[in-house]
Amino acid sequence: MKKIAVFPGSFDPVTKGHESIIKRAAPLFDQIYIAIGTNTEKDSFFPIKKRLLWLKKVFADYPTIIITEYEGLTIDFCKKVGAKYILRGLRTSADFEFERSIGQINKKMYPEIETVFLLTTPEYTALNSSIVRDILRHGGNPSKFVPDEVDF
Ligand code: ADP
Numbered sequence: 514m515k516k517i518a519v520f521p522g523s524f525d526p527v528t529k530g531h532e533s534i535i536k537r538a539a540p541l542f543d544q545i546y547i548a549i550g551t552n553t554e555k556d557s558f559f560p561i562k563k564r565l566l567w568l569k570k571v572f573a574d575y576p577t578i579i580i581t582e583y584e585g586l587t588i589d590f591c592k593k594v595g596a597k598y599i600l601r602g603l604r605t606s607a608d609f610e611f612e613r614s615i616g617q618i619n620k621k622m623y624p625e626i627e628t629v630f631l632l633t634t635p636e637y638t639a640l641n642s643s644i645v646r647d648i649l650r651h652g653g654n655p656s657k658f659v660p661d662e663v664d665f
Contacts, residue, residue, distance in 0.1 A: 515543040518598035518629065521550055521587045524564050525557050528645060530637035532571055532660045534602040537631055539575055546594055547572065549582040558646045570662035588623040599628045604638050 520535055524547070538545060547568055551561060565580055572578040583590040587599060599619065601612055616628035640658055648655040649665060656663075 515595075516541070516598065517544045517546070517594060517596040518542045518600045519546045519548050519587065519591050519594065519596045520600040521548050521583075521590070523557065523642065524549055524568060525642050526559055526564060526645060526659060526663055526665075527567050527571060528637075528640050528642055528659055530602065530604070530633060530640045533634055533637055534600070534631050535572065535578070536575075538600050538629075539577060541629075542577070542598065542600075544577050544579065545600065546579045546581055546590075546596060548587075548590055550587065551582050551584050558649075567660075567663045571660045586622075588619050588626060591626060592623065597625055597627060599626060601628060601630050602633050603630045604633045604641075 518538065518541075520538070522531065524531060535545065535547060549561060549564055549568075557564070561582060565582060568580045572580065583593075591597070591599065599616070601616075603609055603612065612628070612630065619626055619628065645655040645658050648658075656665075
């Protein structure tokens with residue numbers, strides 16, 4: 514059976530932290546859906562089309578990676594595409610507490626699902642999309658924190 518994973522997130526915008534986790538996970542799965550949850554679309558900084566396009570460019574050379582969007586519960590999207598794994602990155606203990614709760618609830622709601630975590634490499638531990646947005650809001654240049662394909 515094919516090992517299919519979903520990496521859910523906002524990717525607002527995609528950072529080098531996301532890129533690193535997903536590229537390291539690519540050899541572990543037959544297929545990875547990078548899926549932008551659109552429930553909170555109204556609050557997003559970058560429009561969904563742009564976020565999807567950047568992800569498509571970043572992972573263009575990865576035939577097993579599919580870029581898409583979804584609405585509703587992540588586990589329902591996983592069922593729809595036949596994914597038995599949710600992939601997430603872990604930066605800090607705060608991430609762990611947040612992820613533990615979601616992961617355990619998801620498992621309760623969909624017992625076949627397993628959440629798989631990869632530890633962030635040290636150079637990306639402090640990085641998140643909201644810092645990148647803050648730098649932009651204040652007129653700075655965050656290009657060293659995002660993949661080369663991201664053009665603001
Ligand atoms: P959301 O905040 O909507 O959950 P994000 O796009 O911020 O989505 O993050 C999605 C996933 O990417 C999460 O598992 C998060 O831990 C991981 N992630 C975010 N930034 C980094 C980073 N710098 N290094 C590793 N993983 C990261």
